[in-house]
Amino acid sequence: MDGDGEIVIFLTGETVGQLKPCGCAADQLGGFEKRKTVLDTVDSERRLVVDTGHLVDGRSEQDILKYETIVHALFMLGYDAVNLDASDVEIARNSFGLANMPFAIISGSDESGEVKRSYTKILKMNGTVLPVTVGSIRSDQVTAGEVEKLFSLEGDIPGLNILLVDSCDDAVLETIAQAVDVVDVVVCPFGSDEAEIVAELPDAPLVISAGRLGKYVGKLRVKLLEGKLEFAYEKIAIDGTLKPDEELVQLYSTYQQTLKDDNYLAKVSKVPLPGGLKYAGSDKCHGCHEYNNEKWSNLKHAHAYQTLVDVTSQYDPECIKCHVVGFGYESGFSDENSSKGLRNVGCETCHGPRSQHIEDALNDDISTKKAEPVAVVSCIECHTSEHSPDYQTDVRGYWGKIVHWKEPKQNSPVK
Numbered sequence: 135m136d137g138d139g140e141i142v143i144f145l146t147g148e149t150v151g152q153l154k155p156c157g158c159a160a161d162q163l164g165g166f167e168k169r170k171t172v173l174d175t176v177d178s179e180r181r182l183v184v185d186t187g188h189l190v191d192g193r194s195e196q197d198i199l200k201y202e203t204i205v206h207a208l209f210m211l212g213y214d215a216v217n218l219d220a221s222d223v224e225i226a227r228n229s230f231g232l233a234n235m236p237f238a239i240i241s242g243s244d245e246s247g248e249v250k251r252s253y254t255k256i257l258k259m260n261g262t263v264l265p266v267t268v269g270s271i272r273s274d275q276v277t278a279g280e281v282e283k284l285f286s287l288e289g290d291i292p293g294l295n296i297l298l299v300d301s302c303d304d305a306v307l308e309t310i311a312q313a314v315d316v317v318d319v320v321v322c323p324f325g326s327d328e329a330e331i332v333a334e335l336p337d338a339p340l341v342i343s344a345g346r347l348g349k350y351v352g353k354l355r356v357k358l359l360e361g362k363l364e365f366a367y368e369k370i371a372i373d374g375t376l377k378p379d380e381e382l383v384q385l386y387s388t389y390q391q392t393l394k395d396d397n398y399l400a401k402v403s404k405v406p407l408p409g410g411l412k413y414a415g416s417d418k419c420h421g422c423h424e425y426n427n428e429k430w431s432n433l434k435h436a437h438a439y440q441t442l443v444d445v446t447s448q449y450d451p452e453c454i455k456c457h458v459v460g461f462g463y464e465s466g467f468s469d470e471n472s473s474k475g476l477r478n479v480g481c482e483t484c485h486g487p488r489s490q491h492i493e494d495a496l497n498d499d500i501s502t503k504k505a506e507p508v509a510v511v512s513c514i515e516c517h518t519s520e521h522s523p524d525y526q527t528d529v530r531g532y533w534g535k536i537v538h539w540k541e542p543k544q545n546s547p548v549k
């Protein structure tokens with residue numbers, strides 16, 4: 135446990151639906167189940183745990199399910215207060231009901247007045263009490279007067295006032311600085327995944343960000359020295375060294391189970407392919423392309439579906455889309471009952487739907503190629519910086535590993 139002489143404000147924000155890192159690359163940060171270890175280093179009476187909001191990024195059924203899962207997770211983690219943006223408020227209103235949220239909620243974006251704009255918790259430090267108030271305001275409503283209103287506490291015990299605002303713009307921060315007597319700390323979104331200090335100037339509030347996607351937890355340590363508040367802000371990486379909490383691991387399993395039981399794969403709309411084309415499946419290619427098939431079968435692409443099965447994520451639309459053939463198209467992969475040839479990063483993932491090609495080949499008409507697209511998908515659609523950080527720095531190496539052709543190709547980075 136940290137020292138008695140200080141209190142700690144833990145900050146997170148912009149979860150945008152990230153319950154857990156996907157596991158596509160090594161050393162990815164984040165995951166609710168590991169966050170608990172960090173928060174539990176400080177006793178409840180000496181800590182305030184706040185999320186700045188933007189819990190999910192959309193309104194699909196899966197987003198709503200994630201929202202509910204995130205709310206449960208934040209409750210299990212012992213969050214004191216969660217700031218809701220306009221969309222968060224709307225979803226809470228339609229699912230849990232605002233009155234049933236299992237922690238204090240605040241919002242600067244709720245026009246209805248149902249959600250309070252500030253929250254106060256009394257913390258203890260060195261035997262004395264310190265009220266900590268978190269207020270929320272929308273950047274387009276920031277005026278010195280509005281800010282002061284948020285912190286007009288009854289009683290005159292000096293406290294710590296933290297203002298959450300949805301923009302780090304200079305103009306916004308300057309206006310807030312005019313209310314410097316009431317605001318000690320400003321938390322605004324800085325666009326970076328890391329929790330960090332945005333500005334630290336004399337005679338102005340400390341400006342910090344909470345980071346994104348749950349990769350870090352911001353830890354603001356507060357000391358009272360001769361009647362003055364002293365701050366130190368650091369980011370704590372949610373990495374593999376932290377012990378996962380069993381109950382939160384279970385919560386994620388329940389989420390996965392719901393994706394399966396309620397068949398979320400089927401909820402994703404499927405569109406027809408242009409030109410009447412259809413996916414045939416990788417198993418339809420080997421008769422004529424034995425060499426290519428043989429080579430491909432030994433690559434990791436050929437096991438991408440099993441990879442998801444190993445982590446019970448084969449029912450998750452958000453994972454499936456990069457680990458199979460043609461998800462989202464009528465003839466592409468749809469669920470575990472689909473033809474096995476549509477599993478994995480198969481031939482047609484890169485070479486495009488080949489129904490017409492096979493027909494042409496069978497009719498000995500291969501040279502015409504009709505409206506057939508050739509290599510339609512590029513590597514970076516899946517090998518993104520998030521899912522494959524090494525790809526960007528080693529394009530040649532990655533291409534070298536997928537060689538399944540006999541003749542070196544003109545446009546290939548691999549000769």
Ligand code: HEC
Nearest residue numbers: 156157158441445447452453456515516517518521522525
């Ligand atoms: C944007 C496309 C994309 C999405 C979405 C995606 N993956 Fe991946 N995944 C990849 C790529 C690309 C790799 C290979 C990364 C590399 O080796 O550079 C990979 C690799 C993996 C691996 C490691 C395989 C190994 O051989 O070590 C796991 C596990 C995995 N993904 C699980 C998931 C899960 C679970 C989800 C959903 C939560 C998911 N993926 C969503 C593209 C994706």
Ligand code: HEC
Nearest residue numbers: 414415416418419421422481482485488492495496500508
């Ligand atoms: C009935 C035989 C046959 C089948 C089945 C077949 N192909 Fe082909 N394919 C050919 C022939 C013939 C050519 C042209 C000669 C060559 O390059 O080998 C060809 C060429 C290709 C090429 C290189 C030229 C181009 O069009 O891009 C690709 C890629 C290809 N086929 C992919 C596939 C895939 C993927 C499948 C399975 C969905 C498949 N083929 C199924 C006979 C076939």
Ligand code: HEC
Nearest residue numbers: 434435437438441456457479483511512513516532533535
């Ligand atoms: C539809 C998404 C998708 C596309 C497109 C894609 N990949 Fe992949 N790739 C994956 C996934 C998923 C994996 C992880 C497979 C596994 O291990 O389960 C992977 C793994 C790999 C690996 C294995 C990495 C390792 O650790 O050994 C290489 C190499 C690779 N891809 C190269 C490429 C290249 C080159 C291209 C483009 C020509 C490409 N990929 C296009 C999804 C994709």
Ligand code: HEC
Nearest residue numbers: 419423426427430435479480481484539540541543545546
């Ligand atoms: C990750 C993407 C990807 C996957 C999956 C993939 N290919 Fe390819 N394939 C390519 C690329 C890219 C080339 C061209 C390489 C170049 O331009 O140097 C190619 C070349 C080919 C060729 C050209 C003919 C040759 O041998 O020279 C054939 C045929 C072919 N692939 C068939 C297949 C078949 C069959 C499968 C499945 C068993 C498959 N490919 C899976 C990306 C892929």
